[in-house]
Amino acid sequence: MKKLNRKVAYMLMTILLMVNCTMMGTVAAAKAVNGDSRSRPVSVAGGSGHGVAAWDDGSVTAWGYNKSGQIGDGTSIHQLVPKQVAGLTDIIQVAAGNHTSFALDKNGDVWAWGEYYSPYVSGDPLLPFQKRGGLTKLEGLKDVASLAISTHGSVALHKDGTATIWNETFDPNDPTKMTVKYFPIKGVTNAQNIVVAGHEALILGRDGSVGMITVYNSFYDRYRLESEFREVKPLVASSITGIASYWYDVFLLDKNGTVLQWNVNTKQKAPVAVKGLKDIKEIKTGYNRLFMLKKDGTVWQWNYNNPAAKPFQVKGLTGITALWGSKGHTGYAINKDGQLLAWGEEQYQGSGSLNxxxxKPVLVQPPLSWTVNGQEISFYSSSAIVKGKLYVPYTSVFKALGIKVKRGQSNPDPKHGNQGFPVWSFSYGGNTVSIKSSDPAVVLVNGKVTREDSSIPFLANTSMFPLELITSKLGIPMSWNKTTGEVILGTIP
Structure with missing residues (x-):
């Protein structure tokens, strides 16, 4: 009987294991079908012309205007397609100033790059005038829960509900020497969020209250020392679930879905309700604009600096689950499929091409990885995506592929007022593809004119060349996975 019971128990256990494995396999297959294995953004921020995003695998990507090194790739070269920021892991939040970027990791440490944090590096043989420094760890910030970046001062909210404000200072005898100074904000406790507007810090408490404290000493033209802070003044007693600010304007999200507005630089005694706004779930700000996510998954925008402007729905944004703002004219959102979208009037939105x-909303592209003849390569310059096609500068993959690039000049063209145009030639394996950069461009293969529709756009301060056209005419294999960003060129050993 005992042997029989053991045999039955063994059979039951085997069946359960088989069912469990089958279920796990089914779930894994479902994830693969639904694309759930793809990384999703957990935090996004924008400066005056760049964007930065943290993903659920702990990585960070950045894109856009890069004159101050805010992309974090060690250069001052603008990037149309996002690049992964090396040296960052386990990141849970990103933030941005006008020309700076910040990242917070799960341990509560903070990293900064761009502008003052990434100074010029002289003497680099590849980038003699465009090399920038790397990441800077903000050693004065520990156990940080969230970041709020402002033109008037940046604030770190600690895990225990206290807060620290910091700013960059410079040696009067040597302006290139930058020091970060930290000022604990006395009187801030039990805070869940904090923003800076003008000389004031607005503190959202965990109980839904909002208080205000002056953080800047206008008499001495510096931030207040810890001993100079006064008591936190109450602004709203309760019911607030979100807070956002830009310059002197502060916006408060009430739990009933309405929005309150307040300007710290006026004699306005209390926040007032914004007419026509209801069912709001989340608020963020940009340059004189308020971005709002409604409970129905739509996104609305209010360019509040124009007295005649009214809130309007942003077309093309539905099924949205999260929202982020910037220091410029760009907003960011993630949809129910985990895709990151950007919209606004700025050029660099991560779509791969100047908007x-x-x-209108555009899809933020994944970073590109490059493999040439089985070897991974990288290059400083930006790539581009024009009308769904991949473009690269001549200082990119051509040398690694063995393609010889040559620049010449065409004969005077009577169709264009006897004007001559630059002619770029790409030679490989006895074949040559030439592109005359007229309008429209003329493509020649081994000296014969073709009917190919192409161009040589000038993007990110350089000429861009149609990679797919060139490699196909030269007989070089190429594949581009638009979901993962993996580009494979040439043969695989």
């Missing part, structure tokens, strides 16, 4: 200032 047309039309405000």
């Amino acid at each position: 047309e200032h039309d405000g």
Whole structure:
């Protein structure tokens, strides 16, 4: 009997294991089908012309205007397609100033790059005038729970509900020497969020209250020392679930879905309700604009600096689950499929190509990885995506592929007022593809004119060349996975 019971128990256990494995396999297959294995953004921020995003695998990508090194790739070269920021892991939040970027990791440590944090590096043989420093760890910030970046001062909210404000200071005898100074904000306790507007810090408490404290000493033209802070003044007693600010304007999200507005630089005694706004779930700000996520998954925008402007729905944004703002004209959102979208009137939105200032949402592209003849390569310059096609500068993959690039000049063209145009030639394996950069461009293969529709756009301060066209005409294999960003060129050993 005992042997029989053991045999039955063994059979039951085997069946359960088989069912469990089958279920796990089914779930894994479902994830693969639904694309759930793809990384999703957990935090996004924008400066005056760049974007930065943290993903659920702990990595960080950045894109856009890069004159101050805010992309974090060690250069001052603008990037149309996002690049992964090396040296960052386990990141849970990103933030941005006008020309700076910040990242917070799960341990509560903070990293900064761009502008003052990434100074110029002279003497680099590849980038003699465009090399920038790397990441800077803000050693004065520990156990940080969230970041709020402002033109008037940046604030770190600690895990225990206290807060620290910091700013960059410079040696009067040597302006290139930058020091970060930290000022604990006395009187801030039990805070869940904090923003800076003008000389004031607005503190959202965990009980839904909002208080205000002056953080800047206008008499001495510096931030207040810890001994100079006064008591936190109450602004709203309760019911607030969200807070956002830009410059002197502060916006408060009430739990009933309405929005309150207050300007710290006026004699306005209390926040007032914004007419026409209801069912709001989340609020963020940009340059004189308020971005709002409604409970129905739609996104609305209010350019509040214009007295005649009214809130409007952003077309093309539905099924949205999270929202982020910037220091410029760009907003960011993630949809139910985990895709990151950007919209606004700025050029660099991570779509791979300069937008047309039309405000329409665009998909933020994944970073590109490059494999040439089985070897991974990287290059400083930006790549581009024009009309769904991949473009690269000549200082990119051509040398690694063995393609010889040459620049010449065409004969005077009577169709264009006897004007001559630059002609770029790409030679490989006895074949040559030439592109005359007229309008429209003329493509020649081994000296014969073709009917190919192409161009040589000037993007990110350089000429861009149609990679797919060139490699196909030269007989070089190429594949581009638009979901993962993996580009494979040439043969695989």
